[in-house]
Amino acid sequence: EEQVSLLLKSAALFPPPHGVKLSYGTAGFRADASLLQSAVFRVGILAALRSFKTQSVIGLMITASHNKVTDNGVKVADPNGGMLSQDWEPFADKLVNASTPQLLVSLIVEFIKKENIRLAGKPSAEVWLGRDTRPSGESLIEAAKEGINSIIGAAVLDFGVLTTPQLYWMVRARNKGWKATEQNYFEQLSSSFRCLMDLTPNGIKVNEEDDKLIVDGANGVGGEKLEILNNMLNNLAIEVRNCGNDGGILNEGVGADYVQKEKVIPRGFGSKDVGKRCASLDGDADRLVYFSVLSDLSNKVDLVDGDKILSLFAIFVKEQLSILYKGADPETHSSYQARVGVVQTAYANGASTDYLKQSGLEVVLTPTGVKFLHEKAAQYDIGIYFEANGHGTILFSDGFLSWLEAKNNELASISEGSEEQKAALRLLAVSRLINQAVGDALSGLLLVESILQYKGWSVHKWAGLYEDLPSRQLKVKVVDRTAVVTENAETVVVRPLEIQDAIIAETAKYPRGRSFIRPSGTEDVIRVYAEASTQEAADNLANSVAMLVD
Numbered sequence: 001e002e003q004v005s006l007l008l009k010s011a012a013l014f015p016p017p018h019g020v021k022l023s024y025g026t027a028g029f030r031a032d033a034s035l036l037q038s039a040v041f042r043v044g045i046l047a048a049l050r051s052f053k054t055q056s057v058i059g060l061m062i063t064a065s066h067n068k069v070t071d072n073g074v075k076v077a078d079p080n081g082g083m084l085s086q087d088w089e090p091f092a093d094k095l096v097n098a099s100t101p102q103l104l105v106s107l108i109v110e111f112i113k114k115e116n117i118r119l120a121g122k123p124s125a126e127v128w129l130g131r132d133t134r135p136s137g138e139s140l141i142e143a144a145k146e147g148i149n150s151i152i153g154a155a156v157l158d159f160g161v162l163t164t165p166q167l168y169w170m171v172r173a174r175n176k177g178w179k180a181t182e183q184n185y186f187e188q189l190s191s192s193f194r195c196l197m198d199l200t201p202n203g204i205k206v207n208e209e210d211d212k213l214i215v216d217g218a219n220g221v222g223g224e225k226l227e228i229l230n231n232m233l234n235n236l237a238i239e240v241r242n243c244g245n246d247g248g249i250l251n252e253g254v255g256a257d258y259v260q261k262e263k264v265i266p267r268g269f270g271s272k273d274v275g276k277r278c279a280s281l282d283g284d285a286d287r288l289v290y291f292s293v294l295s296d297l298s299n300k301v302d303l304v305d306g307d308k309i310l311s312l313f314a315i316f317v318k319e320q321l322s323i324l325y326k327g328a329d330p331e332t333h334s335s336y337q338a339r340v341g342v343v344q345t346a347y348a349n350g351a352s353t354d355y356l357k358q359s360g361l362e363v364v365l366t367p368t369g370v371k372f373l374h375e376k377a378a379q380y381d382i383g384i385y386f387e388a389n390g391h392g393t394i395l396f397s398d399g400f401l402s403w404l405e406a407k408n409n410e411l412a413s414i415s416e417g418s419e420e421q422k423a424a425l426r427l428l429a430v431s432r433l434i435n436q437a438v439g440d441a442l443s444g445l446l447l448v449e450s451i452l453q454y455k456g457w458s459v460h461k462w463a464g465l466y467e468d469l470p471s472r473q474l475k476v477k478v479v480d481r482t483a484v485v486t487e488n489a490e491t492v493v494v495r496p497l498e499i500q501d502a503i504i505a506e507t508a509k510y511p512r513g514r515s516f517i518r519p520s521g522t523e524d525v526i527r528v529y530a531e532a533s534t535q536e537a538a539d540n541l542a543n544s545v546a547m548l549v550d
């Protein structure tokens with residue numbers, strides 16, 4: 001009774017905007033920030049219920065990532081630091097689109113019954129909040145708090161400005177009973193990075209001025225957090241630009257999405273940077289790409305995208321495993337054949353998939369969206385996933401990690417300091433450095449840097465692992481993006497009926513041609529992707545496929 005009237009009262013303060021239908025897409029709810037007060041309030045309620053249901057801390061993040069500064073969004077982190085369980089997404093949609101407080105409350109009552117959620121008076125639910133640097137974030141956080149506080153017994157902790165991966169990392173750590181503050185996050189990243197650097201072969205020089213890494217912070221949260229991390233490291237030289245404190249606008253002409261899609265240098269970079277190793281973060285620092293500035297004054301970059309970061313990680317992991325196994329005497333040793341899986345989406349450059357397969361790795365495709373990649377990667381002992389846009393991480397299974405710990409102890413007693421033991425230590429350090437909750441630009445960057453050191457590679461050497469096939473992405477505005485339905489990890493259109501045959505016919509005209517379309521999960525558009533052996537061919541193919549969509 002008390003609960004119902006509290007909900008009715010607070011819901012009346014957050015009327016949903018007229019004529020707007022939101023859906024929990026690839027990355028939560030996203031829209032122009034002015035449309036989101038009601039949605040965020042209601043997601044606050046959902047997060048509190050989720051916390052009661054799971055009896056764990058739940059995260060709620062206010063961000064629209066790489067989208068423009070006037071947009072915002074909200075997404076929920078489950079107890080393990082992953083995305084909200086997919087079976088709650090339909091409830092999220094219904095909740096956010098309910099037109100009146102009465103309807104909202106009846107949906108909640110019905111759902112609580114169906115899910116058998118037991119609300120309790122004393123604080124027994126807890127939601128942790130974070131936001132990126134968008135100005136609209138402050139009032140949206142207040143809306144989230146109102147939502148959480150309208151469920152009796154739910155507590156809220158506001159951490160202010162964080163990167164998405166920081167909040168998700170903290171939620172996961174908290175629920176595992178580990179140290180879970182932002183400071184703990186920085187300490188774990190810096191100490192495991194130091195450990196990896198200490199294990200690099202002798203003779204590799206670090207910290208030289210001309211070997212400095214230059215990072216574009218997208219004028220968002222990532223730059224300021226990277227500065228903090230940087231101050232805790234003494235074996236890496238980083239210069240951060242586009243921190244957002246010099247009037248630059250979030251994601252405008254800067255950031256990982258811009259650099260990856262346009263393949264041009266971000267603001268603040270120029271001819272002085274030719275040949276240097278550069279990296280770019282996105283607005284909430286869960287994406288990372290590397291690049292180097294070309295010398296031809298064209299503003300173009302040599303892009304090292306998520307696929308190449310994935311390739312670097314995958315060959316490193318494979319190499320360490322083979323060092324580890326080399327010493328294993330099959331008679332006496334517990335040999336554990338770790339299953340290594342590499343997970344990509346249809347956006348992965350075809351040349352990367354070929355390269356990975358030729359390197360003897362098992363590659364699988366999933367639909368776009370971190371939740372799908374993450375879920376698939378979690379099925380392996382070591383699952384490495386990346387989207388071409390730079391979002392990804394490496395997941396280690398609990399079983400493999402305990403085997404590795406034991407192996408390391410065994411090696412320490414029989415062959416302390418051997419190559420095998422170093423390989424075990426490196427893999428353990430990677431598992432602590434790389435964010436196990438979600439793709440994380442900061443931890444990804446430190447892992448890239450340590451692997452480049454280990455191998456003694458320049459960014460050019462790395463970029464040359466394979467040559468990307470030229471590609472083109474387009475978007476076509478449509479009235480109803482759900483009219484397009486796909487299958488086979490989005491590589492095949494099944495509705496509208498005729499389109500797939502037409503795409504196949506177009507693609508067949510181009511050597512190494514490949515093309516697919518899919519409805520975006522974050523914008524009202526159909527996305528078109530094409531690749532082919534030349535840029536002109538990729539452009540033409542993309543254009544003619546886009547024409548089929550209209």
Ligand code: NG1
Nearest residue numbers: 026027065368387389520521522523
């Ligand atoms: P949509 O709008 O569903 O294509 C985009 C990215 C995803 C993912 C999400 C979440 C592309 C082609 N798509 O999703 O990979 O990062 O945003 O931010 O880059």
Ligand code: ZN
Nearest residue numbers: 065282284286
């Ligand atoms: Zn992001």
